[in-house]
Amino acid sequence: MLEYRYDTQLLIEGENLDEDAITEYFNNNFKGDCLLAVGDDELIKIHYHTNEPWDVLKYCSSLGEIYDIVIEDMERQSRGLKG
Structure with a gap:
């Protein structure tokens, strides 16, 4: 069993975004684990493993427009099913 079930990925588009502050x-x-927050002050890519992807979405949407949202269930994937 995985400690963190959901692979959460998205883009944040906004103004004055700060990778360090987001991290x-x-x-x-x-x-969670496997955090990746990279980009510049207008576009940040987020990758994160967590059990509460909805909290990640809520926070990220407060920073700007979020899109290209992908949430995959890694537990299902480990059983050979679509995530």
Whole structure:
């Protein structure tokens, strides 16, 4: 069984986005692993494994417009099913 079930990926488009501030927020407020928050001050790519992807979406949507959202169930994938 996986510790963190959902592979959560999305793009955030906004103004004055800060990779370091986003990373710090994730580390202080969410449980998960494999965080990737990369981009520039207008576009950030997020990749994160968590059990609460809805919390990630809520936070990221507060930073700007979110799109290209992909949430895959890695537990299902490990059983050979579509995630």
